[in-house]
Amino acid sequence: MNFFEETMKNIPMLDNMNLHIVDYSKNKLVVRMPFAGNQNHVGIVYAGAIFSLAEFPFGALSVYRFGSDEIVPIVGDVAVRYFAPAKSDLTVSIEVSDQEWDEIERETKSNGKFKVVREVDVKDGTGKIVATLKATYFMLHVKH
Numbered sequence: 001m002n003f004f005e006e007t008m009k010n011i012p013m014l015d016n017m018n019l020h021i022v023d024y025s026k027n028k029l030v031v032r033m034p035f036a037g038n039q040n041h042v043g044i045v046y047a048g049a050i051f052s053l054a055e056f057p058f059g060a061l062s063v064y065r066f067g068s069d070e071i072v073p074i075v076g077d078v079a080v081r082y083f084a085p086a087k088s089d090l091t092v093s094i095e096v097s098d099q100e101w102d103e104i105e106r107e108t109k110s111n112g113k114f115k116v117v118r119e120v121d122v123k124d125g126t127g128k129i130v131a132t133l134k135a136t137y138f139m140l141h142v143k144h
Contacts, residue, residue, distance in 0.1 A: 004029065007060050014056060017049055022091065026065055027101070029057045030093040035086075045086035045130075054080070054120045054133035057094045062139070065101055070142055071108050076115070077136040088125040094118065108139040115139075 001009070004021045008014040018037055022030040033045075033053045040046040055078060062073040107114040115138055122131040 003064050004031075004060055007063070011056075013052060017052065019053065024064075027097060028093070028095045029061045030091065031057055032089055032091045034089050043087070045090060047080070047082065050082070050086065050090065050122055050131050051078070051080055051133065053090060054092050054122050054131065055135055057092055057120065058096075058116075058118050058135065058137060061094060061096060062137075065096075066105065068142075071105065072140045072142055073137045074140055075135060076138045079134045080131055082131045084128065084130045086122075086124055086130045090130065091123050092120050094120055104139055108141050112141045113138050
């Protein structure tokens, strides 16, 4: 079990969504959510499932990169734009460059916190964008 699978196991809601790690590295995370089990009362993907699929990858990738002893990601604001009903498995992909990680680490450690804004596209099985999440994370420097 890799770090991300372990993380999802420890968050019951994510575990219940049956998410699958498609690909990962220190700078990238690709996650797929099955349609089965994530529908709402009208047979399309539940909006809350789409939110959770799109929100968690940046935080998880941050903890993978930094651990949780010094720098902790906290969500401060989220806006989701839903473009089309989703009726298939969904995928999100997030990438953060080494330069971005270096800036996040430097600014967080020197200022105690750092604001990071990320946009994540949620795509269906054909590659069509069905939703976009824009999230503001506050990277907090944990002092021991």
